[in-house]
Amino acid sequence: MSTPNAHYGFAERWLPRLVLAPSFLLTLVFLYGFIAWNGYLSFTNSRLLPNYEWAGLVQYATLFENERWWVAVRNLGIFAVLFIGGAMAIGITLAILLDQKVRGEGAIRTLYLYPMALSFVVTGTAWKWMLNPGLGLEKLMHDWGFTSFTFDWLVNSEMSIYTVVIAGLWQSSGFVMALFLAGLRGVDDSIIKAAQIDGATLPRIYWKIILPALRPVVFSTLMILSHIAIKSFDLVMALTGGGPGFSSDLPATYMYSMAFTRGQTGLGAASAMMMLATVAAIVVPYLYSELRKDSHG
Amino acid sequence: MANSEKFWRFALYGALLFAAAYYLLPLYVMLTTSVKSVEEIRVGNLLSLPMAVTFDAWSKAWSTACTGVSCNGLSGYFWNSVQMVIPAVAISTMLGAINGYVLSKWRFRGSEIVFAMILFGVFMPFQVLLLPMAQTLGMFGMANTTAGLVFVHVVCGTASTTLFFRNYYVGIPDELIKAARLDGAGFWRIFWRIILPMSTPIIMVTLIWQFTQIWNDFLFGVVFASGDAQPITVGLNNLANTSTSVKEYNVDMAAALIAALPTILVYVFAGKYFVRGLTAGAVKG
Numbered sequence: 001m002s003t004p005n006a007h008y009g010f011a012e013r014w015l016p017r018l019v020l021a022p023s024f025l026l027t028l029v030f031l032y033g034f035i036a037w038n039g040y041l042s043f044t045n046s047r048l049l050p051n052y053e054w055a056g057l058v059q060y061a062t063l064f065e066n067e068r069w070w071v072a073v074r075n076l077g078i079f080a081v082l083f084i085g086g087a088m089a090i091g092i093t094l095a096i097l098l099d100q101k102v103r104g105e106g107a108i109r110t111l112y113l114y115p116m117a118l119s120f121v122v123t124g125t126a127w128k129w130m131l132n133p134g135l136g137l138e139k140l141m142h143d144w145g146f147t148s149f150t151f152d153w154l155v156n157s158e159m160s161i162y163t164v165v166i167a168g169l170w171q172s173s174g175f176v177m178a179l180f181l182a183g184l185r186g187v188d189d190s191i192i193k194a195a196q197i198d199g200a201t202l203p204r205i206y207w208k209i210i211l212p213a214l215r216p217v218v219f220s221t222l223m224i225l226s227h228i229a230i231k232s233f234d235l236v237m238a239l240t241g242g243g244p245g246f247s248s249d250l251p252a253t254y255m256y257s258m259a260f261t262r263g264q265t266g267l268g269a270a271s272a273m274m275m276l277a278t279v280a281a282i283v284v285p286y287l288y289s290e291l292r293k294d295s296h297g
Numbered sequence: 298m299a300n301s302e303k304f305w306r307f308a309l310y311g312a313l314l315f316a317a318a319y320y321l322l323p324l325y326v327m328l329t330t331s332v333k334s335v336e337e338i339r340v341g342n343l344l345s346l347p348m349a350v351t352f353d354a355w356s357k358a359w360s361t362a363c364t365g366v367s368c369n370g371l372s373g374y375f376w377n378s379v380q381m382v383i384p385a386v387a388i389s390t391m392l393g394a395i396n397g398y399v400l401s402k403w404r405f406r407g408s409e410i411v412f413a414m415i416l417f418g419v420f421m422p423f424q425v426l427l428l429p430m431a432q433t434l435g436m437f438g439m440a441n442t443t444a445g446l447v448f449v450h451v452v453c454g455t456a457s458t459t460l461f462f463r464n465y466y467v468g469i470p471d472e473l474i475k476a477a478r479l480d481g482a483g484f485w486r487i488f489w490r491i492i493l494p495m496s497t498p499i500i501m502v503t504l505i506w507q508f509t510q511i512w513n514d515f516l517f518g519v520v521f522a523s524g525d526a527q528p529i530t531v532g533l534n535n536l537a538n539t540s541t542s543v544k545e546y547n548v549d550m551a552a553a554l555i556a557a558l559p560t561i562l563v564y565v566f567a568g569k570y571f572v573r574g575l576t577a578g579a580v581k582g
Contacts, residue, residue, distance in 0.1 A: 016403035117564035119513030234515035
């Protein structure tokens with residue numbers, strides 16, 4: 001670490017701080033200041049326009065009694081569990097398969113990962129067409145002779161959230177594969193060889209030795225996926241628009257429609273604070289442990 | 298033994314091919330649908346090959362399809378995105394490089410706290426910024442402008458760019474800096490002469506990461522821009538959700554491909570850096 005010394009002079013000592021200052025100020029004002037501002041709004045009666053008169057917890061009370069909010073929270077639960085679990089399962093499986101000295105690995109990897117370069121709006125638009133009842137998947141199955149096949153999840157309020165899971169998995173599972181493949185390549189070969197000499201089978205080696213060694217990768221992948229899940233907005237907007245009705249709402253789309261289309265600024269602010277609290281509960285301990293690890297070398 | 302070995306290799310390649318088909322099919326469906334006519338979409342199915350290839354849907358998506366009330370296609374939105382993405386990527390990358398340099402090579406008392414504060418910006422849900430930001434942009438007359446969007450992307454993107462550069466620069470030996478300082482080189486000279494020439498890989502990673510993020514953003518586009526400044530993702534969403542008497546899925550798919558083309562090209566030509574950027578956020582060091 002290069003701590004500035006006295007003989008480097010005034011400019012050298014203050015220049016780093018000065019250079020960092022603009023970004024620090026931007027962060028302070030536009031991230032933390034705005035969190036405070038939004039927090040304050042959540043304690044007011046703001047409707048279409050912000051109103052800065054203190055109103056206590058009234059918006060939170062409204063939020064917690066709002067059926068639509070609970071639909072959004074429940075959907076986030078369903079989406080997060082299936083999306084994170086599914087992406088991990090698909091990603092880890094593909095990474096292990098690709099790790100078996102496969103021919104053309106580079107090309108296959110490229111294919112698995114390209115959806116990650118697309119925006120969720122593109123993914124949503126594409127899946128909306130493929131899953132549409134009538135001309136999409138349903139028609140295909142009918143043409144193949146399965147005439148009683150029906151697939152109406154996009155317009156079925158019981159099932160609409162699962163279409164978001166399907167499209168989300170398609171987009172993000174390759175990413176999990178890439179993270180784990182990189183991790184697998186980092187595992188020391190000699191441990192695996194030693195286990196093989198001891199007569200351990202391949203599945204056992206992966207399950208007992210390699211995956212435990214990848215704990216940090218598992219951990220950071222879980223962080224990233226839960227973060228994607230909580231922030232999910234575009235995919236729902238493009239695929240279902242939150243519908244039918246509000247059956248596929250997530251907290252992010254709920255916040256958007258309260259704050260920007262229904263003139264419920266205070267309620268939108270309160271729901272945003274709930275999202276922040278959820279993310280902070282997951283991320284702050286993670287960042288804390290990462291930074292501590294860092295400073296201990 | 299040899300037979301069961303063969304069987305497993307066969308099963309392995311089978312599984313890998315099956316997965317490849319799963320990832321590729323949507324792209325195949327988008328491409329084939331976009332060159333079919335509406336009539337052909339009605340009689341065929343998702344997987345049927347186009348009988349007569351036509352690019353009508355592409356030209357309609359580009360210049361005459363309706364996106365809400367106006368019917369000028371996606372071209373305007375596309376150029377809005379270009380005008381937004383270039384300055385936003387350039388500024389956030391430059392800020393990230395300088396921040397990363399200070400936070401790794403010129404640490405001072407409290408700089409770790411500054412880093413932690415900036416880092417939280419990578420993770421925070423941007424929903425908490427939307428309402429105050431909308432107010433602020435309005436106050437400064439930047440609501441519904443490309444400049445406003447550039448500003449928001451710079452503020453929100455600097456967290457990731459700082460993280461990228463800082464983690465990369467931590468790996469450059471401090472001895473190099475010390476030696477340069479003994480030779481009398483100062484803060485800027487070391488940055489320009491030593492650090493920056495070593496930064497090509499991380500600059501590529503950051504440029505590509507930021508380009509993909511900002512080009513693909515929908516949240517800020519839909520909240521902070523309306524009409525003339527809306528980016529391509531908003532245009533695509535409007536187009537796909539504009540109800541027409543006959544749903545023209547071919548135009549939707551052509552529009553989706555137009556919106557996806559720049560990031561797909563980046564992925565094809567610089568995939569290596571793209572993957573590194575994805576993993577850089579996850580695997581530290």
